[in-house]
């Protein structure tokens with residue numbers, strides 16, 4: 001793991017399993033932690049360099065036109081003093097002013113537009129990465145912080161990319177141009193002016209690293225605020241039901257306060273830099289007035305040269321203030337680039353494409369339209385596993401066989417490792433040792449996306465995504481035909497529900513499917529999985545009590561599906577185990593017994609106890 005990834009995930013704990021090389025393509029190794037500024041320049045701005053240079057070039061051209069204005073003003077004054085016609089000089093000055101304003105505005109537009117592009121490409125890249133993080137790494141993230149990095153930190157790039165860097169480059173050039181012109185006008189006065197400006201600005205620039213540190217802290221705390229809110233909003237009903245509003249509000253308030261404090265600190269340092277630049281300009285102005293006035297009085301300098309000199313001081317004054325502000329924005333952008341880089345250092349999985357790169361399932365001729373895929377056999381051989389960062393063993397040499405086709409039930413006490421078996425089958429985690437074989441082939445030898453497309457996984461909470469019922473069913477199987485959809489709806493007993501819903505399949509289901517009951521949600525999740533034509537269906541049965549209608553609908557649906565494909569269900573109901581062809585009893589990460597319901601009742605004491613204490617509790 002790179003240093004940046006460690007910063008995001010924390011130091012790996014002892015006992016963490018090493019992911020198989022095929023699963024997680026590591027990003028290119030970074031020899032040393034790069035600086036934020038380097039990342040900002042190379043990672044985010046380099047791809048847009050053409051437009052940025054063009055925008056900065058226009059800004060520079062506008063600035064140069066502005067730089068010529070004092071000279072044009074001097075020519076106009078000299079002409080007037082000499083009694084010549086001022087028309088040509090006045091027109092020249094007017095044209096310069098107009099050109100300067102128009103060209104500067106065009107450059108500014110181009111830079112801002114490009115900055116929006118920088119933010120867009122970074123957000124697209126990050127969103128794609130975040131959704132491809134392995135489950136094991138995602139377990140250690142705070143989603144609210146990830147969202148803050150994607151929204152707030154990328155937003156910080158806009159200011160740095162849009163104006164700040166271009167302003168830094170062009171303003172520096174223009175200040176140098178202004179100083180050169182001042183030296184040409186009067187080297188002695190110019191030397192004194194540069195001495196004053198250089199001393200004050202030099203002292204002010206010492207605070208720049210502090211701005212960077214404070215900005216990074218501020219963005220980090222903004223991430224903490226996002227995490228606090230995500231925690232509360234992710235369990236909204238629990239917060240309400242347990243009267244936790246005040247506590248969660250307090251947690252969010254504290255995070256907001258910390259973010260404010262860090263933000264104020266950064267703003268304070270930025271103000272200090274601006275004070276230095278403002279002070280240097282005023283001191284320079286006074287120096288030119290006093291010292292320059294003396295030189296005019298003693299005949300060492302002409303009045304027109306002093307006027308032009310003062311013009312240049314007034315010209316570089318705002319540039320110095322802009323430079324100070326831009327330096328602060330670049331520091332903020334660099335801090336954001338570092339936090340974004342931490343996400344980009346995390347390993348990612350290959351991209352799944354709604355079944356596009358799945359291995360095409362074999363289709364038995366007589367299979368119904370709803371399933372139509374040859375069932376898979378499953379074997380676990382001496383599998384050992386512990387969760388990353390925990391030193392407890394969850395699966396302790398687990399071996400089991402699930403024949404192709406039919407319903408196999410996993411039962412066992414809470415914490416026995418049942419859901420963990422499913423997580424390993426999906427390759428959310430890698431076993432420390434042992435083998436998991438699907439159709440006789442090690443899951444590590446399957447292409448990851450193909451493996452996941454072959455397995456239908458229905459979680460216990462059966463999450464339904466916000467959107468319509470149709471979206472939920474077809475998002476992961478866009479190529480399913482209307483006949484397949486109809487057949488799956490009938491198989492999962494959802495056809496009656498579709499008829500009752502106000503807009504049928506196009507009914508909005510609300511955030512996380514709040515418009516559905518728990519049993520309906522699980523059947524929607526099963527239908528979604530079936531539409532991808534799985535050859536193995538993993539079903540983590542809902543533990544909550546279902547009403548009789550939902551219970552029967554779910555049981556009948558699972559029984560029908562098991563006729564066509566392999567179904568492994570983590571059983572929490574007596575009706576499921578009695579309907580299973582084979583039951584595996586798990587205890588402490590091992591399979592202690594296997595058989596039918598009748599055989600196990602007669603032979604296994606733990607199974608008998610489970611039936612009496614857990615499975616019977618859920619009898620309809």
Ligand SMILES: Nc1ncnc2c1ncn2[C@@H]1O[C@H](COP(=O)(O)OP(=O)(O)OP(=O)(O)O)[C@@H](O)[C@H]1O
Pocket residue numbers: 139387390394412413414415416417418419420421
């Ligand atoms: N993501 C995780 N990170 C760390 N430990 C975990 C994680 N998921 C589960 N565990 C731990 O692994 C052990 C087995 O959990 P698992 O969910 O597989 O049990 P289970 O048999 O499915 O239990 P239940 O019937 O209560 O769902 C438990 O001790 C649990 O605390």
